[in-house]
Amino acid sequence: MTSDTTMARPILIIEDDAEAAGLFRQILQTHDYAVRVAGDVEHAFAALERETPAAILVDLHLPGQDGLAFMKQLRAIKRFGGLPAAMITGDYLMDEAVAQDLAGLGVRLYFKPLWEEDLLAAVATLLTP
Numbered sequence: 001m002t003s004d005t006t007m008a009r010p011i012l013i014i015e016d017d018a019e020a021a022g023l024f025r026q027i028l029q030t031h032d033y034a035v036r037v038a039g040d041v042e043h044a045f046a047a048l049e050r051e052t053p054a055a056i057l058v059d060l061h062l063p064g065q066d067g068l069a070f071m072k073q074l075r076a077i078k079r080f081g082g083l084p085a086a087m088i089t090g091d092y093l094m095d096e097a098v099a100q101d102l103a104g105l106g107v108r109l110y111f112k113p114l115w116e117e118d119l120l121a122a123v124a125t126l127l128t129p
Contacts, residue, residue: 010034011123012053014044014070015088016062020112024057027116028123041065041073048080055126058107060089060098068098071105084126086110 011033015021018039025035036053038044040063044056058067065073067087074080087102090112102109110122 008032008034009055009127010036010051010053012044012047012056013037014039014041014056014058014062014067016040016059020059024114024119027119031120033123039063041070044070048074052079052083055084055086055123057086057088057123060087060091060094068101071102071107075105082106086122086126088112088114 009032011028013021013024013028013035015024015037016039021037021039025037028035036047036051038047042064044058047053058070060067062070067089071085071087074083074085085106086108088110092111099109108122108125110118114122
C-alpha cells in the first residue's frame with residue numbers, strides 16, 4: 001500500500017541481529033519506506049552523515065557502544081537533536097533508570113518481539129508531528 005505519508009520516507013535501523021534487522025527492513029519496505037540498516041554505532045553515524053532519516057529505530061544492546069549511549073551522543077549533535085527515535089529491546093528486565101534516561105531524551109521504548117502491526121504503528125507514531 002503506497003501513500004504520500006510513507007513514500008520514500010527514510011528510516012534508519014540500528015540493529016546487530018541480522019535476522020531482526022532483515023525482518024524490520026522487509027516489513028517497512030513492503031510499506032514503501034526507504035530503509036537503511038546499520039549493525040553498530042560506527043556504521044550508524046556513517047549512515048547519518050550520508051542521509052538524515054525521517055526516524056531511527058535503535059536496539060538497546062549493540063556491540064561496542066550501546067543504544068542509550070548512542071542516543072545521548074546523537075542528541076548532543078544539533079542537527080540530530082530532534083530526530084524522532086525509538087529504542088527496541090528484548091530486555092524485559094531493563095533497569096528503570098535506562099527507561100527514564102530514554103524518556104528524558106525523547107526516545108520511545110518498544111519491546112521485542114515487535115510484530116508487523118506494532119512496528120508500523122511505532123514508525124507512524126514517530127513520523128507524526
